Amino acid sequence: MTVTTAGPDPVPDRAAGEPAVVVESVSRRFVRRRGPFRPARVVDALDGVSLTVPRGARFGIVGESGSGKTTLMKIIAGLDAPTSGRVTVAGTDVTGRSGRQLDDLRRRLQVVFQDPMGSLDPRMRIGQIVAEPLQAQGRPGVREAVDRALRQVGLDPAIAGRYPHQFSGGQRQRISIARAVAPDPEILIADEAVSALDVTVRATILELLETIAAERSLTLIFVSHDLSVIRRVCDRVAVLRAGHLVEAGPTEQVWSHPQDAYTRGLLAAVPTLDRALAAARQRAGGAGGTGVAGVAGGTAPGRAGVAAGEPAGAPARQRAGGDPGAGSGS
Numbered sequence: 001m002t003v004t005t006a007g008p009d010p011v012p013d014r015a016a017g018e019p020a021v022v023v024e025s026v027s028r029r030f031v032r033r034r035g036p037f038r039p040a041r042v043v044d045a046l047d048g049v050s051l052t053v054p055r056g057a058r059f060g061i062v063g064e065s066g067s068g069k070t071t072l073m074k075i076i077a078g079l080d081a082p083t084s085g086r087v088t089v090a091g092t093d094v095t096g097r098s099g100r101q102l103d104d105l106r107r108r109l110q111v112v113f114q115d116p117m118g119s120l121d122p123r124m125r126i127g128q129i130v131a132e133p134l135q136a137q138g139r140p141g142v143r144e145a146v147d148r149a150l151r152q153v154g155l156d157p158a159i160a161g162r163y164p165h166q167f168s169g170g171q172r173q174r175i176s177i178a179r180a181v182a183p184d185p186e187i188l189i190a191d192e193a194v195s196a197l198d199v200t201v202r203a204t205i206l207e208l209l210e211t212i213a214a215e216r217s218l219t220l221i222f223v224s225h226d227l228s229v230i231r232r233v234c235d236r237v238a239v240l241r242a243g244h245l246v247e248a249g250p251t252e253q254v255w256s257h258p259q260d261a262y263t264r265g266l267l268a269a270v271p272t273l274d275r276a277l278a279a280a281r282q283r284a285g286g287a288g289g290t291g292v293a294g295v296a297g298g299t300a301p302g303r304a305g306v307a308a309g310e311p312a313g314a315p316a317r318q319r320a321g322g323d324p325g326a327g328s329g330s
């Protein structure tokens with residue numbers, strides 16, 4: 001498969017040294033067995049994909065549903081193994097590793113998933129949830145790291161004693177992000193991390209991810225079907241189609257001069273986040289509308305200790321560091 005690169009690359013690597021991730025000729029074939037009502041089927045979810053994620057980049061992986069984004073993300077994160085090919089993370093070949101061998105990768109790389117309710121254990125308190133990866137790695141100073149991570153995502157550490165159901169969708173995603181960044185990874189993968197959120201909440205979570213990536217000098221790999229989200233967050237983008245990499249390059253070049261017809265089609269078809277945001281603001285009665293869809297029910301005790309709702313356009317940077325007046329906690 002020939003990959004079209006969008007001209008010379010004007011985006012400098014933010015840090016010298018080896019790339020964060022190198023994917024070489026990775027293929028992943030799934031064989032679905034015959035069922036009572038369906039024939040056997042072979043799916044080539046990825047077919048010879050190669051790409052390089054420079055250290056410190058904000059790298060987008062985009063494509064339609066079924067294009068192989070999640071499969072690629074899982075292989076980079078060590079959650080699945082390729083049928084063939086090689087993946088190197090921060091200079092270490094992680095292909096085919098399992099169990100203990102993946103511990104080092106876990107220290108370096110964390111993932112934020114789409115559905116925070118599905119990825120946060122409802123029986124665990126927030127403090128335990130955020131502490132879990134730190135404890136699994138035997139890290140010292142767990143309490144301080146949990147408090148720091150919660151503050152960094154704009155949540156009062158006093159919420160540590162509460163449960164996921166006491167929070168809104170946006171707040172739960174903040175908790176997921178706190179859990180992911182608490183172990184201080186080098187690489188953060190966000191897999192459709194804002195897709196399930198209300199559009200105004202989405203904007204604040206995107207801003208939060210950008211802020212945290214900058215503050216912690218993270219490499220951010222952003223997996224999304226939404227090119228407008230990718231454009232906002234990412235300095236580079238790789239476009240997948242049916243398991244093939246069809247185009248890769250600096251985001252603005254791919255945006256302004258898409259080389260592949262598939263990319264042009266994607267660009268034409270996707271409504272922009274900016275347009276959706278403007279429409280949401282209009283519905284809310286002008287700029288600065290609260291747009292708090294998804295906030296936990298009024299009587300939920302979880303509301304008291306956190307920034308209430310997710311005000312549209314409120315800069316995450318202002319909230320990062322915690323709001324001492326954000327409530328009394330439990």
Ligand SMILES: Nc1ncnc2c1ncn2[C@@H]1O[C@H](COP(=O)(O)OP(=O)(O)OP(=O)(O)O)[C@@H](O)[C@H]1O
Nearest residue numbers: 030032043045064065066067068069070071072225
């Ligand atoms: N465990 C599996 N068994 C069989 N087929 C699979 C499996 N996982 C993924 N696939 C298939 O591989 C292809 C790529 O799936 P993948 O989930 O990676 O795409 P995607 O771009 O992330 O799509 P979406 O945005 O809908 O999640 C699809 O055809 C999917 O049905």
